[in-house]
Amino acid sequence: MMLLALSVATVLFLLSIISHLGILGIAHSLLDRRNDLIAKLAVSLLVLLSHLFVAALFAVGFWIGIEFDLGSFDKTSTMGWMDHFYFSLINVTTLGLGDIYPTHHLRVLAGIEALTGFALISCSAQLFWKMMTNGEKE
Numbered sequence: 431m432m433l434l435a436l437s438v439a440t441v442l443f444l445l446s447i448i449s450h451l452g453i454l455g456i457a458h459s460l461l462d463r464r465n466d467l468i469a470k471l472a473v474s475l476l477v478l479l480s481h482l483f484v485a486a487l488f489a490v491g492f493w494i495g496i497e498f499d500l501g502s503f504d505k506t507s508t509m510g511w512m513d514h515f516y517f518s519l520i521n522v523t524t525l526g527l528g529d530i531y532p533t534h535h536l537r538v539l540a541g542i543e544a545l546t547g548f549a550l551i552s553c554s555a556q557l558f559w560k561m562m563t564n565g566e567k568e
Contacts, residue, residue, distance in 0.1 A: 435535035437458075449483060460473055477557065
């Protein structure tokens with residue numbers, strides 16, 4: 431079961447990286463063409479949508495994990511889609527409120543999601559740094 435949890439987590443990690451870097455590539459090219467307020471707002475929305483998409487991917491991963499009996503959540507036996515997405519969003523941002531937590535092998539998925547979120551937030555921070563310092567003389 432641990433191998434299945436690691437496999438699901440690895441697939442989700444790779445899908446997250448591919449989608450996030452693709453979206454950030456679009457954002458970088460937009461900033462290269464223009465760097466006005468509208469472009470900066472568009473880039474900010476792209477980054478937000480990318481992170482929300484990654485949280486949704488991992489929420490689906492948690493649902494799959496529950497279906498394959500990799501674990502559950504402590505909250506209730508019947509968590510809805512919004513509960514999975516909420517936990518994933520809190521986890522991918524590494525906020526970790528602790529009001530819902532995974533059990534058994536789903537903890538592996540949660541740990542890899544947090545590492546993924548940290549890496550993706552770092553990539554987003556680099557893009558925001560570029561956006562805020564573009565045009566300044568070094």
